Amino acid sequence: xxxxxxxxxxxxxxxxxxxxxxxxxxxxxxxxxxxxxxxxxxxxxxxxxxxxxxxxxxxxxxxxxxxxxxxxxxxxxxxxxxxxxxxxxxxxxxxxxxxxxxxxxxxxxxxxxxxxxxxxxxxxxxxxxxxxxxxxxxxxxxxxxxxxxxxxxxxxxxxxxxxxxxxxxxxxxxxxxxxxxxxxxxxxxxxxxxxxxxxxx
Numbered sequence: 001x002x003x004x005x006x007x008x009x010x011x012x013x014x015x016x017x018x019x020x021x022x023x024x025x026x027x028x029x030x031x032x033x034x035x036x037x038x039x040x041x042x043x044x045x046x047x048x049x050x051x052x053x054x055x056x057x058x059x060x061x062x063x064x065x066x067x068x069x070x071x072x073x074x075x076x077x078x079x080x081x082x083x084x085x086x087x088x089x090x091x092x093x094x095x096x097x098x099x100x101x102x103x104x105x106x107x108x109x110x111x112x113x114x115x116x117x118x119x120x121x122x123x124x125x126x127x128x129x130x131x132x133x134x135x136x137x138x139x140x141x142x143x144x145x146x147x148x149x150x151x152x153x154x155x156x157x158x159x160x161x162x163x164x165x166x167x168x169x170x171x172x173x174x175x176x177x178x179x180x181x182x183x184x185x186x187x188x189x190x191x192x193x194x195x196x197x198x199x200x201x
Contacts, residue, residue: 034058040061047076050082092120104135
């Protein structure tokens with residue numbers, strides 16, 4: 001996506017130091033045995049998610065539509081594998097992983113596509129595996145928004161609705177919290193972080 005090719009370095013500067021995201025990634029890493037695999041949907045620049053996970057001996061496959069983001073990701077997290085693709089179009093048989101993450105990438109989709117991705121994720125994540133999500137806390141579907149000075153469209157859920165849609169697609173919500181985060185040089189955001197688990201069988 002050209003928007004994120006242009007914004008890669010600015011995005012990293014403002015959004016790579018989110019302590020709530022880092023804490024959830026570390027929690028997922030601690031739940032998984034060393035050497036297990038994580039699919040990072042909309043991996044961006046690889047920081048912090050892929051970086052944290054590879055440094056704790058996990059195998060990470062990051063997928064992003066932006067070549068600009070992936071260029072930085074490959075430089076910063078050489079231990080991970082990065083794939084240039086639109087993650088909503090990944091095939092059902094893309095792979096099997098012990099966890100999947102999607103931090104602020106689902107919000108760039110319409111709600112129908114978000115649900116399709118969650119349904120696919122239930123196939124990509126092995127039984128007993130985990131799903132970590134970060135979203136902005138608002139209710140809307142394909143609403144116009146200015147992101148870092150560039151017009152985009154975004155979708156979101158309120159906390160109970162996000163929990164319900166995750167559970168409707170094969171996961172059990174283990175924890176969900178709404179927090180306030182202020183990006184560097186950006187306005188404060190209300191964000192939701194979800195940890196969910198796929199049924200063991």
